[in-house]
Amino acid sequence: MRLEGKKLSFRYDSGPWLFQNLDISVHPGEIVGLEGPSGCGKSSLARILAGYARPHTGTVELDGKPIPGRGSHPVQLVLQHPEKAVNPRWRMNRILAEGGEPDPALLQTFGIEKEWLNRWPNELSGGELQRFCIVRALGPQTRFLIADEMTTMLDAITQAQIWRAVLDAARERNIGILAVSHERQLLRRLCSRVMEWNGYSSF
Numbered sequence: 790m791r792l793e794g795k796k797l798s799f800r801y802d803s804g805p806w807l808f809q810n811l812d813i814s815v816h817p818g819e820i821v822g823l824e825g826p827s828g829c830g831k832s833s834l835a836r837i838l839a840g841y842a843r844p845h846t847g848t849v850e851l852d853g854k855p856i857p858g859r860g861s862h863p864v865q866l867v868l869q870h871p872e873k874a875v876n877p878r879w880r881m882n883r884i885l886a887e888g889g890e891p892d893p894a895l896l897q898t899f900g901i902e903k904e905w906l907n908r909w910p911n912e913l914s915g916g917e918l919q920r921f922c923i924v925r926a927l928g929p930q931t932r933f934l935i936a937d938e939m940t941t942m943l944d945a946i947t948q949a950q951i952w953r954a955v956l957d958a959a960r961e962r963n964i965g966i967l968a969v970s971h972e973r974q975l976l977r978r979l980c981s982r983v984m985e986w987n988g989y990s991s992f
């Protein structure tokens with residue numbers, strides 16, 4: 790089940806093309822990095838791959854077929870600011886349930902404490918909240934995870950703990966990861982392949 794973006798082109802309204810005829814692919818279980826300067830279009834590409842935006846040209850396919858518009862999307866996106874990705878009026882157990890019945894083993898892998906489940910989002914630290922967002926993204930239907938600056942705001946220890954948990958979960962389920970970041974060192978450590986942004990050619 791390979792995730793492939795084929796001949797993708799995108800721009801906002803009449804703005805400049807952020808990328809044209811761009812090809813990108815990630816294999817199951819592969820950890821791929823994507824780095825590039827601020828504003829080049831990495832997050833826009835991430836949104837397209839996860840089904841939040843449509844490309845002007847090109848297609849996103851899973852194993853050679855378009856991704857169905859219904860049901861849980863097999864490509865999940867985790868963003869930099871977890872507080873923007875949760876409903877502040879829901880307790881954490883309800884937020885988590887959006888991704889399906891949470892797997893107790895996954896909660897343990899991510900160090901999520903039982904007591905946190907009954908809290909509101911503003912009663913957790915950024916790192917604790919991000920763990921919830923990642924577990925929510927790793928529902929049973931998820932085949933690919935796009936981590937868009939997922940740990941950029943966190944301290945080095947929390948960043949390492951979270952990535953360790955993500956890599957363990959990905960290995961166990963053969964999930965492919967696209968890690969989008971401006972942190973070259975982080976990508977070099979995590980990924981088997983790092984693509985440098987060039988909006989006009991193939992990765």
Ligand SMILES: Nc1ncnc2c1ncn2[C@@H]1O[C@H](COP(=O)(O)OP(=O)(O)OP(=O)(O)O)[C@@H](O)[C@H]1O
Nearest residue numbers: 801804807825826827828829830831832833834971
């Ligand atoms: N909704 C929007 N409407 C118009 N322009 C947008 C919109 N969202 C982003 N842009 C512009 O598109 C360009 C690419 O943005 P994008 O967020 O994809 O870049 P990025 O590479 O992820 O940047 P960063 O590393 O700073 O997060 C930027 O110039 C940005 O200002």
